[in-house]
Amino acid sequence: MTTLKTLYVALFAATALGACSEDAMQTGSPLNSNQGKTVSPAVQFDSSADVFVQLFEWRWPDIALECENFLGPHGYAAVQVSPPQEHLNLPEWWARYQPISYKIESRGGTRAEFADMVRRCRAAGVGIYADALTNHMARIGSGEGFAGSKYTEYDYPVPYGYDDFHHCGRNGNDSIADYQDLWEVQNCNLGTLADLDTAKPEVRKKIAAYLNDLLSLGVAGFRLDAAKHIPHEEITAYLTLLDSKPYIFQEVIDRGTEPINARDYLVNGSVTEFKYPQAIFEAFKGGQLGLLEDLEMRAGYLPAHSAIVFVDNHDLQRGHAGGEDILNYKDGKLYDLANVFMLGWPYGYPMVMSSYKFDDSDQGPPQSRPVSDNACTADWVCEHRRATRTGMLKFRKATAGTPVTDWQAFGGEVISFGRGDRGHLVINIGPDTVEGTFITRMAPGEYCNVVAESGPQNDCAGSMVTVDDVGVLQISVPPISAVAILSAQKN
Numbered sequence: 001m002t003t004l005k006t007l008y009v010a011l012f013a014a015t016a017l018g019a020c021s022e023d024a025m026q027t028g029s030p031l032n033s034n035q036g037k038t039v040s041p042a043v044q045f046d047s048s049a050d051v052f053v054q055l056f057e058w059r060w061p062d063i064a065l066e067c068e069n070f071l072g073p074h075g076y077a078a079v080q081v082s083p084p085q086e087h088l089n090l091p092e093w094w095a096r097y098q099p100i101s102y103k104i105e106s107r108g109g110t111r112a113e114f115a116d117m118v119r120r121c122r123a124a125g126v127g128i129y130a131d132a133l134t135n136h137m138a139r140i141g142s143g144e145g146f147a148g149s150k151y152t153e154y155d156y157p158v159p160y161g162y163d164d165f166h167h168c169g170r171n172g173n174d175s176i177a178d179y180q181d182l183w184e185v186q187n188c189n190l191g192t193l194a195d196l197d198t199a200k201p202e203v204r205k206k207i208a209a210y211l212n213d214l215l216s217l218g219v220a221g222f223r224l225d226a227a228k229h230i231p232h233e234e235i236t237a238y239l240t241l242l243d244s245k246p247y248i249f250q251e252v253i254d255r256g257t258e259p260i261n262a263r264d265y266l267v268n269g270s271v272t273e274f275k276y277p278q279a280i281f282e283a284f285k286g287g288q289l290g291l292l293e294d295l296e297m298r299a300g301y302l303p304a305h306s307a308i309v310f311v312d313n314h315d316l317q318r319g320h321a322g323g324e325d326i327l328n329y330k331d332g333k334l335y336d337l338a339n340v341f342m343l344g345w346p347y348g349y350p351m352v353m354s355s356y357k358f359d360d361s362d363q364g365p366p367q368s369r370p371v372s373d374n375a376c377t378a379d380w381v382c383e384h385r386r387a388t389r390t391g392m393l394k395f396r397k398a399t400a401g402t403p404v405t406d407w408q409a410f411g412g413e414v415i416s417f418g419r420g421d422r423g424h425l426v427i428n429i430g431p432d433t434v435e436g437t438f439i440t441r442m443a444p445g446e447y448c449n450v451v452a453e454s455g456p457q458n459d460c461a462g463s464m465v466t467v468d469d470v471g472v473l474q475i476s477v478p479p480i481s482a483v484a485i486l487s488a489q490k491n
Contacts, residue, residue, distance in 0.1 A: 047349035048304075048400045049401075050397070052079065053076050053078075053353075053354055054079075054080040056356070057093060058370055059108050061113055062369055062371065063121065064116060067120060069374060070374075070384075071384075072124030075394070079121065079127070081117075083130070083131045084108060084130055084214065085103065085210065086147045087146055088146075098138035098139060103145075130219045130221075130222055132222040132223065133226070134196070134211075135196060136193035136196055136229075137151075137160060139192040140192050141153060160206070163197075164200065166188065166195040168195075175189045175192065185229060185258070185259070185260065190226060190229055198230050198231075216243075221246040227250035228250075228251070228252040248268055249271065249272065250270070253272070253274045253321055255274055255278065263302065266302070266306050271302055273308060273348060275300065276295075276307070277311055277326045278326065279291070279292070280327065280342065284334055285331075285334070287430070289413065289414070295345070307348035309350050311328075312326050312327060328355070329357075332480075335383075336386060337480065339352065340427060341425075343393065344419075344484065346400075350396075352389055355383060357381060370382060387450075391450035391451040394488070395425070395451075398423055399420070399486075402419045404417050406418045406424075406441065413430030414426070416438040416439075418440050421441040423442075423484065423485060424442055433478050434476070437473075438473045438474075440471050440472070442471060442487060445466070445491060446464050447464065447486070448460035451483070464491070
C-alpha cells in the first residue's frame, strides 16, 4: 500500500512573481511585419491561450480527418506538418529533411492531397504550419527524389547549380567543424547537406517562390528549419518577397554555449526556446519542481509572446540537437505531467508533440494509419489525444491573460499554483500519494478534474474535487498525477 504524505499549507501563501512579468502577460502581438495575430482569413491564434500540435510524419489525408474529427472540436489552433516538398527517396525519417526539388510531392501525399488538407483544416478552424527547409538541399552526391526527380552533386532540379551554394573550403568536405565560429556555422555545410547561399538574390527568389506556392494553397505559417545556420538578415530578405504575412517561427538552437543568439532572429518572427525542454527535464526527472517558479525569468530566455515552447520535438526525442536530456513519450506519465505544466504555465506558445513508436533513432514512420475508428492505432502514440493535453487546452484558454498566483512547492515533487480565480493546478511527480491542503482563489464548490480520464458519458465520473468555503482544496493526489480545475467546469 502506498505511503501517505500529509501537507499542511498556510492560508494566503505567497503569490508567485515569476509569471507576472510584462513579457509573460503579453499575447501573440506582432513583432514585425511578418508576425501577426491573424494569420489567415479563417484561422486566428493567441499564444497566451492557444496550442499547436506537431503531427510528425502524418500523411495529408489523415491530418485532414484529424482536424475535422479531433483537433478542431478540441480547440487546437494549428498543426505543424512535416516538410511537404519532394525529398530524398529513403525510408528514414530524416529523408524528409533532405530536399530534392520544390515539388509538393512527398511521403505525406500529393499536391492535391496537401491542398485538400489545408482547406479542410481551415474549415475546422485549424491552421497549417509547414516545416520549410530553406537552409540546404539533400546530401552532396547523387540520388533520386520521392517524385522521381534526380540530382547530382550541387545540381538540383529547382534549378540550383554549383554557384547557388556555399563552398567554405574547410575540413575537406565544406562541413561545419567548429560551432564556436559564427561564420563557419552559417557558411559551411550542416553535415553533408548542401548549404544554400541565401546571400544571393536569385536563391532568395527561388525560396520565396516555393513559400509563396504553399501560401497560395492556404498555409497559415512556416517553421523555418535550421534557421540559425542562416544569418537573420538573409531570412528577412527572402521573407520580404512573400505575397502575404504568414506566421513565422524559426528553429534556432541557442542554449547559450555558441555565438548564435536566438534574440537576433526575433526581427523575423517567433523563435524556438531550446533552453525550455532541458529545464523541464531537469525539474521533472530530477525531482526539483520548485525550480520552475521563475523559469522564464532566467537569463537568456526569450520574451513570452515570441517563444515557442515544447517538452520535446522530433529531433530531441531521437537524441539529436542536444536531446540526450529531455523527456519523451517513453517516459510515460512523467512526460504527460511535463506537458500538463507547459500548458498550465503562462509562458510561450506551446507545441504538443504527437509521435510514432520507434526503437531505432533513424526509423521512418509506420505504414499504418495513425487513427482508426476514432482511436490511435498500435504503431502510433497520439499524445495529443490524451486527457492530459485536451483537458489542459481548456485550462489554457480559460486562464489566458491571468498571472500565476498562490505558488506552493513541497519537497521538489509537488507543486500547486493558481491562475487567479479561473483555475488551479496541482502536480505530484513523487512515488507516494499526497494528502494535500492547497490554497486557491476558486469559489467554493465541486469541480471536475479536467486532466482525469472522463467516464463513458464524458461526465467526469470519479474525478470530482471540492473547494471549501475559504478556498481550500483538500485532495488526495496519487503518484505521478495531476489535478486541474476550472471555474468554467464547476458544478
